[in-house]
Amino acid sequence: MDTSLNNSKENHSIKKSLDFYNLMKTRRSVRQFSEKNVADEILLNAVKTAGSSPSGANRQPWHFAIIKSQDIKNKIRTAAESVEHNFYNNQSAKQWIEDLKPFGTNEHKPYLSKAPALIAIFSRTQITEADQNIQKTYYPIESTGIAVGFLITALHQAGLSTLTHTPRPMCFLNEVLNLDKTYKPFMIVVAGYPELPIVLPNITRKDITEISAIY
Ligand SMILES: Cc1cc2nc3c(=O)[nH]c(=O)nc-3n(C[C@H](O)[C@H](O)[C@H](O)COP(=O)(O)O)c2cc1C
Numbered sequence: 001m002d003t004s005l006n007n008s009k010e011n012h013s014i015k016k017s018l019d020f021y022n023l024m025k026t027r028r029s030v031r032q033f034s035e036k037n038v039a040d041e042i043l044l045n046a047v048k049t050a051g052s053s054p055s056g057a058n059r060q061p062w063h064f065a066i067i068k069s070q071d072i073k074n075k076i077r078t079a080a081e082s083v084e085h086n087f088y089n090n091q092s093a094k095q096w097i098e099d100l101k102p103f104g105t106n107e108h109k110p111y112l113s114k115a116p117a118l119i120a121i122f123s124r125t126q127i128t129e130a131d132q133n134i135q136k137t138y139y140p141i142e143s144t145g146i147a148v149g150f151l152i153t154a155l156h157q158a159g160l161s162t163l164t165h166t167p168r169p170m171c172f173l174n175e176v177l178n179l180d181k182t183y184k185p186f187m188i189v190v191a192g193y194p195e196l197p198i199v200l201p202n203i204t205r206k207d208i209t210e211i212s213a214i215y
């Protein structure tokens with residue numbers, strides 16, 4: 001292939017990489033959501049995107065519970081606020097709570113019942129197939145983390161706002177959703193449209209030279 005064609009292909013890739021960066025750097029965690037509905041199709045396409053991510057031995061060790069039911073959202077909020085109450089009153093988490101001060105978070109999580117959708121993500125330690133054969137999974141945590149990255153990216157590019165919420169422990173999710181212990185609660189992604197005006201904590205990103213080096 002002639003070099004000018006190679007160069008133009010590379011320039012195209014460089015532009016695409018920059019465009020994507022410019023899109024992704026506008027993503028922020030939102031903590032005030034409006035009640036405006038989100039079409040199921042958007043959520044399902046985002047979950048399909050998450051399901052296309054790489055995983056150890058392609059075991060796809062994840063489960064995405066898309067929760068739109070008001071009753072279930074209320075139950076999750078009640079359980080999460082109880083866990084968060086313990087966290088914010090735990091003396092051994094003092095430094096952690098101090099580090100969270102710039103984000104203005106507290107034990108109250110109104111968005112869990114107000115946002116139109118919660119996506120509760122589980123990683124799977126083993127998966128029982130239709131023929132009752134039990135499949136072991138590999139790197140379930142790493143794989144699920146990558147899949148959640150895909151999910152958040154897909155929701156952002158569709159114009160939705162998200163918040164990664166991680167009350168600890170999260171085992172109440174198994175109870176509320178009636179999922180057995182092979183489903184390990186990983187994270188709650190709150191998805192929807194922001195309540196206006198959007199109020200965001202002031203944060204900075206580390207420079208490229210601080211987070212990377214070319215060897
Ligand atoms: C693993 C993980 C857990 C998080 N847990 C919470 C949480 O429980 N509550 C919350 O308000 N934000 C949570 N966040 C959001 C972070 O505070 C936020 O991503 C960070 O401050 C950077 O801000 P940005 O997302 O707007 O770029 C979490 C983020 C990650 C990646």
